[in-house]
Amino acid sequence: MKGKGKGKGWFASDCIYYACLLFGGCVLWQCNPTGSIDRHALVSRHNIVLDHVDTMGSLTVGNGEFAFTVDVTGMQSFPEAYANGIALTTQAQWGWHKMTNPQQFLYAETLDTLITCADHQVSYATQSGEGRRGEAVQWYRSNPQRLHLGLLGLELLHQDGTIAAIPDLAGVHQELDLWSGIITSSFSFEGEPVEVTTLVLPGEDAVAFRIKSGLIRAGQLKIRLRFPFAANCHVCPGADWDHPLAHTSQQVDSAAHQAQILRILDSARYAVQCTWNDGRLVRRGPHEFILEPASSAVWLEATVRFSQEQKVPAFMSFRKALHKTQDAWRAFWESGGAVDFSQCTDPRAFELERRVILSQYLTRIQCAGSLPPQETGLTGNSWYGKFHLEMHWWHGVHFALWGRPEWLEKSLPWYDGIQGRARAVAQRQGYAGVRWPKMTGPAGISSPSSVGEFLIWQQPHPIYFAELMYRQHPDAETLEKYGELVFATADFMASFPCKNADDGKYHLQHPLIPAQEIFPALETDDPAFELAYWRWGLQTALCWKERLGLPPDTVWQRVLDQLAPLPQQDGRYLPVTTSPDAYSNPDKRRDHPIVAGLLGMLPPTSSVDLSVMEKTYQTIKQGWQWETMWGWDFPLLAMAAARLDHPDDAVDWLLMDSPKNTYLVNGHNFQDQRLKIYLPGNGGLLTAVAMMAGGWDGSTKEFPGFPRNGQWNIQWEGLHVLP
Numbered sequence: 001m002k003g004k005g006k007g008k009g010w011f012a013s014d015c016i017y018y019a020c021l022l023f024g025g026c027v028l029w030q031c032n033p034t035g036s037i038d039r040h041a042l043v044s045r046h047n048i049v050l051d052h053v054d055t056m057g058s059l060t061v062g063n064g065e066f067a068f069t070v071d072v073t074g075m076q077s078f079p080e081a082y083a084n085g086i087a088l089t090t091q092a093q094w095g096w097h098k099m100t101n102p103q104q105f106l107y108a109e110t111l112d113t114l115i116t117c118a119d120h121q122v123s124y125a126t127q128s129g130e131g132r133r134g135e136a137v138q139w140y141r142s143n144p145q146r147l148h149l150g151l152l153g154l155e156l157l158h159q160d161g162t163i164a165a166i167p168d169l170a171g172v173h174q175e176l177d178l179w180s181g182i183i184t185s186s187f188s189f190e191g192e193p194v195e196v197t198t199l200v201l202p203g204e205d206a207v208a209f210r211i212k213s214g215l216i217r218a219g220q221l222k223i224r225l226r227f228p229f230a231a232n233c234h235v236c237p238g239a240d241w242d243h244p245l246a247h248t249s250q251q252v253d254s255a256a257h258q259a260q261i262l263r264i265l266d267s268a269r270y271a272v273q274c275t276w277n278d279g280r281l282v283r284r285g286p287h288e289f290i291l292e293p294a295s296s297a298v299w300l301e302a303t304v305r306f307s308q309e310q311k312v313p314a315f316m317s318f319r320k321a322l323h324k325t326q327d328a329w330r331a332f333w334e335s336g337g338a339v340d341f342s343q344c345t346d347p348r349a350f351e352l353e354r355r356v357i358l359s360q361y362l363t364r365i366q367c368a369g370s371l372p373p374q375e376t377g378l379t380g381n382s383w384y385g386k387f388h389l390e391m392h393w394w395h396g397v398h399f400a401l402w403g404r405p406e407w408l409e410k411s412l413p414w415y416d417g418i419q420g421r422a423r424a425v426a427q428r429q430g431y432a433g434v435r436w437p438k439m440t441g442p443a444g445i446s447s448p449s450s451v452g453e454f455l456i457w458q459q460p461h462p463i464y465f466a467e468l469m470y471r472q473h474p475d476a477e478t479l480e481k482y483g484e485l486v487f488a489t490a491d492f493m494a495s496f497p498c499k500n501a502d503d504g505k506y507h508l509q510h511p512l513i514p515a516q517e518i519f520p521a522l523e524t525d526d527p528a529f530e531l532a533y534w535r536w537g538l539q540t541a542l543c544w545k546e547r548l549g550l551p552p553d554t555v556w557q558r559v560l561d562q563l564a565p566l567p568q569q570d571g572r573y574l575p576v577t578t579s580p581d582a583y584s585n586p587d588k589r590r591d592h593p594i595v596a597g598l599l600g601m602l603p604p605t606s607s608v609d610l611s612v613m614e615k616t617y618q619t620i621k622q623g624w625q626w627e628t629m630w631g632w633d634f635p636l637l638a639m640a641a642a643r644l645d646h647p648d649d650a651v652d653w654l655l656m657d658s659p660k661n662t663y664l665v666n667g668h669n670f671q672d673q674r675l676k677i678y679l680p681g682n683g684g685l686l687t688a689v690a691m692m693a694g695g696w697d698g699s700t701k702e703f704p705g706f707p708r709n710g711q712w713n714i715q716w717e718g719l720h721v722l723p
Contacts, residue, residue, distance in 0.1 A: 039338055042340050043179050046178060047176060050072060053072050055071075055084065057666050058085065061176075064369040067092075072169070074197070075153045075198065085676070086666070087236075090207075095147040099145075099232055101139060110137045111123040122429045145238065147265070154194075156221055157220045172187045182325060195211070196210070197318075199321060210318045227247070228287070229247045235380075237380045257275060258313040259273075274291070275314070280292055303318070339714055345713070348655050360402070361667065362666075363683055363686065372414065375680060389438055390515065398687040401721075408465065414442075415436070415462050416485060432491040432495040433491025436459055459496075467540055487545075497563065507526050508534065527577075528573045532605060535560065542560070583623070592636070603696065603722075630671065630681070634681075638653040654685065664677075694722075696723065
């Protein structure tokens with residue numbers, strides 16, 4: 001049974017009617033055609049269970065603002081053993097640091113002036129240059145960096161007083177209970193059992209744990225808290241242990257069951273508040289503290305909070321923390337959408353369901369915060385811990401499709417917060433509106449890059465996000481809330497294309513780099529996906545004008561009406577106008593096959609011919625270099641396959657055996673030895689599955705993206721359709 005649209009009044013304006021045609025229909029939500037799903041059973045059958053040390057199987061607990069990644073002990077006891085796997089980290093959205101700038105580098109020193117159409121000069125922060133300029137580029141590229149806030153682990157002592165190593169553990173058993181968001185870890189050491197329960201409190205930057213063991217009374221088990229300096233590195237855990245004099249750890253408050261440590265790293269400051277049931281905290285070194293349980297204890301409960309400000313440590317019993325965490329996670333799983341594959345007979349169905357459930361868990365703890373997430377979330381740094389705004393689509397769109405739009409919406413105010421800086425960049429380059437950065441940190445400063453600075457496909461994203469919010473809540477409040485964001489974005493989009501005097505069309509002209517990043521910035525024009533996204537974005541912005549009762553923007557309309565057509569050759573859409581050999585040259589059939597997004601990420605528009613799109617899709621299918629694709633490319637192709645009515649292909653893409661389509665035991669999308677986790681892949685998977693199950697505007701078949709061979713008897717509920 002398909003759900004209904006908005007009902008009476010939905011076609012009240014020509015704008016809305018046109019938008020519905022643009023989307024291919026006006027179905028805003030659908031209900032489960034087959035009945036209620038046992039969500040507890042669905043989620044719990046994918047609990048992660050480890051019975052051995054797997055350094056690629058690190059588990060994380062978190063809440064979107066704060067995350068704590070543990071080893072097989074349920075804490076961060078053996079970080080060295082996990083250094084070449086998924087590292088053990090503690091990170092928070094607010095945890096950032098800047099290295100000192102003694103040479104007073106200025107951002108202006110990173111700028112190159114390039115020429116675009118009509119001799120228009122545009123400045124970009126590129127990675128070119130040597131000497132002082134090169135040093136300035138590197139400083140702004142690597143600063144700020146995200147902080148590793150500290151390691152909190154067990155210290156296990158042999159009877160002779162020597163410290164244990166990870167091979168000394170026996171009988172390892174660890175389970176992440178997804179329904180409650182709690183990790184339980186058990187093992188034995190020197191014949192004594194140890195049980196550790198670990199959780200992160202909802203809404204707090206705090207980890208709580210309970211440890212039970214006879215080793216406590218024997219004096220062989222303690223808690224070790226260590227603090228690193230910030231690491232100025234491209235991809236790493238974010239911790240520097242080699243510069244103890246560059247930072248301080250001051251114990252500023254201490255009592256019988258609590259203590260507070262003030263951390264100072266250059267201008268960055270934060271506090272660590274510890275509370276425990278019995279014992280004492282003692283300093284061992286400049287950045288190391290030991291929590292020694294009372295000699296009479298057989299169990300230890302403690303909470304460690306990380307905060308941007310000093311305050312009296314708040315005590316909360318472990319029992320209360322446990323119940324709060326259980327309640328929050330149960331509420332999460334009981335909200336929004338669910339897809340049950342248990343009645344499917346295709347042998348791949350269980351693995352697809354596992355990936356879906358674990359991706360929901362991971363994106364909830366890694367991608368649902370007040371900032372757009374970095375590609376590795378809160379589990380170690382990639383690109384210095386900065387986030388890539390073109391990936392925000394893949395990180396966040398699925399939340400709306402799975403009926404949990406609030407987790408995407410939480411990061412949207414950040415765009416408002418950096419509008420001033422984004423507007424200044426547009427003005428510096430001679431454009432209207434706001435130009436959103438690509439690689440950036442909390443302040444919205446665009447990091448110097450010879451690739452990222454020239455990407456443009458992140459520009460329409462805020463319009464897409466706002467439209468998703470409107471589809472969830474089609475009311476005046478939503479329009480007022482996001483109208484300025486939509487209009488400022490559209491102003492830039494309308495001013496960016498160049499009008500060609502020969503054909504009278506507006507073109508996206510160099511310098512630019514499309515989402516398929518192999519094309520050179522100074523030689524690339526009219527990328528097909530970006531042209532289609534520009535068209536959709538401007539049309540949607542015009543609809544927002546009409547929804548608000550405002551007159552249409554004549555500049556937007558003129559550019560929209562005269563925007564260059566999508567480039568094509570031999571009945572196929574070209575990735576870019578300036579590479580007519582894109583399909584005949586093997587070197588160009590690599591990286592992101594983003595041209596498939598013309599009818600995958602984006603809804604069908606008047607600019608997309610379905611027969612041309614079909615031939616384009618088949619060309620990609622027959623001859624791409626799969627090993628060069630990234631994690632979100634497989635869902636991208638699945639979405640295109642679904643819209644083109646190739647449901648068998650859609651499933652094949654999601655489960656394709658390819659290095660960067662690997663999903664580890666903990667659900668992370670592995671890419672390579674450098675980038676071991678990649679959350680855009682997880683988010684893309686969820687987006688594709690929601691679309692394949694629930695459909696999209698104008699789809700008329702049940703489960704339109706799944707094969708109709710009798711083997712995919714899925715159930716779903718609570719999904720919202722893709723535009």
